[in-house]
Amino acid sequence: MTAPIERASANDLMHLTYDRGPCPVQVGAVLRFEAGTPLEVERLRSVFAERVPAVPRLRQRLTRVPLGCGRPVWVDDPAFNITNHVTTIACPSPGGERALLDLAAALVTTPLPADRPPWSAVLVTGCPQDRPALVMVLHHVLTDGTGALAVLACLVDGGQLAECPEDTPDSTFPRPAPSRFSLAAEALRGRALGALRAWRLLPRLYHAAVELRVLRLSRTRRCSLNTPTGPRRTLALARCDLASARTAARAAGGTVNDVLLTAVTGALGALLRDRGEVVDRLTASVLVSGRLRGRARQLDNQIGVILATLPTTGDQDPDAPDPAARLRRTAEITRARRARVRGASATVVEPLFRWLSALGLATWFFTHQRRVSMFVTTLRGPARPLALLGRTIEELVPVSGTAGNVTVAFAALSYAGSLTVTIVADTDACPDVQDLATHLRAELDRLVTVPAR
Structure with missing residues (x-):
């Protein structure tokens, strides 16, 4: 057959x-x-x-x-x-x-x-x-x-x-x-069917333009987070209690993803200050799934991106940032995008990148862009522990990737009551990744009500 x-x-x-x-x-x-x-x-x-x-x-x-x-x-x-x-x-x-x-x-x-x-x-x-x-x-x-x-x-x-x-x-x-x-x-x-159904793309194109904010995306100051990456990566972890993260998110009118975004931007802001750079805003490329759950017999990629420009410090002195204020601000920014069509930006991004590739410009674009400073993705994993070969899986650690001139990415996965955040950094361009991990753990501790032990 x-x-x-x-x-x-x-x-x-x-x-x-x-x-x-x-x-x-x-x-x-x-x-x-x-x-x-x-x-x-x-x-x-x-x-x-x-x-x-x-x-x-x-x-x-x-x-x-x-x-x-x-x-x-x-x-x-x-x-x-x-x-x-x-x-x-x-x-x-x-x-x-x-x-x-x-x-x-x-x-x-x-x-x-x-x-x-x-x-x-x-x-x-x-x-x-x-x-x-x-x-x-x-x-x-x-x-x-x-x-x-x-x-x-x-x-x-x-x-x-x-x-x-x-x-x-x-x-x-x-x-x-x-x-x-x-x-x-x-x-x-x-x-032939695609030509007949082309008109159906118009609403998605509109939502894609809003999702990407292509017309009025805020510019951020250049910093050392954007430099061409090499072949090696280093991983570092931060963990927190999932229930505590949800409590902090609800108090700010946001989600666990807002807690993550607030923590990673605050941690990167602190890292940049360690490097002698002061950057008050960073733009994150937040990967958004186009579906609520996957099916094993229908595997493919259904993701889009939201570009969110977020504060690295609170309303107070940069040396004493207010994480609660940043969390509220992050929740306000992301709340406006939550009602958009999930993954709509892929309607624009996919053909754009394919054309860049066909023209031989994709690598140049990825290594010279200055809009995005980090990649962030959050996945909702099983609420109860899984087992394999009769042995309980105590922890699931996600590993994502980073490329072009984005030297650091964050992948978060909730599993069995815990939230594990993996920092994926270019080994040569971000040699201080362990310092970044220390800052991220501190940010999470400040944001959640009961830090995980």
Whole structure:
């Protein structure tokens, strides 16, 4: 049976456009397990081999098509072998969280093989206190953060499997790739339907213009946060109690995302002052999902951006900033955008970046822009702890990416009552990332009513 034609979306292609710098556009997560007996990679491979078929995209690779046949398509990989994707490695000496984070950064920044489905799962053994970890890496063309959580729901133990298809027969795998004739015919039908439905894009174009504020985006002062990035990344963590963050957010009329934005801008403002720079406002590129939840059988990227120019200090002296005032101001700024169409900006951003790529200008644009100083993304994870191989996953650490001339990004994930914020920084352009982490923890402590211990 020939496989149905599954094309890369315009948003998927945008991530391929990004993937032209020294660091691949890949994302990941670190699953930290409870202490116990060592986990065995063979057992993990066996479990994943049973569960991966419930997520068809994990056994597919993206293939280019002949000229005139439309966008690239996802096809079954006839050479798929779980041992190529599930591997193991020992935690580097001397062990501990720092060694684990350095290893995770190295894995996420190592390009995945282009001739296989773009994902990997690396079991890390030899961690302190007998707490093994699993580092999962996905190329961003496969899915966004919301989709990645849907994938995880199908791979872990127990009730989360209810979110996956009840049965996924393997008898038809691998299905033959579509013929050139069928690709061309389907592409022609798609172009015709697109022309007929073009008028439906007008409302999204309006919302995209508002979301991006392309006509009146505030300029911010140039600073050392914008410099071309290299191939290496360093990770640092900050944590806080999720209920406390929600309490602080409600008191300011905002959301947990507002607490995060207030904390990261305050921390960056403090870092810049350490560097001898005074910047009172910074613009964050806030990734917004175009859907409330992902589905394992419908993986793709549905994200847009909100550009928010936020204060780094309160209404008082910069040396004694008022975090509550900044939180209220941040909530006011983001509240005005909350009613917009989710992910509408992708309607403008996707074709713009593809044209820049076609003209050979994408890399120049990404390394010379001065609008955005940081990337920020927030994901809502499971409210209860998950388990894999019968072992409780005590913590989920998100790992996002940064590129162009944006030297720092923040990825936040709520999980089992905690909010974990990962700082992803260019190792060479931001050597003081541990100072940034210290400032971020201090900002979160000031903002929440009961800091996590």
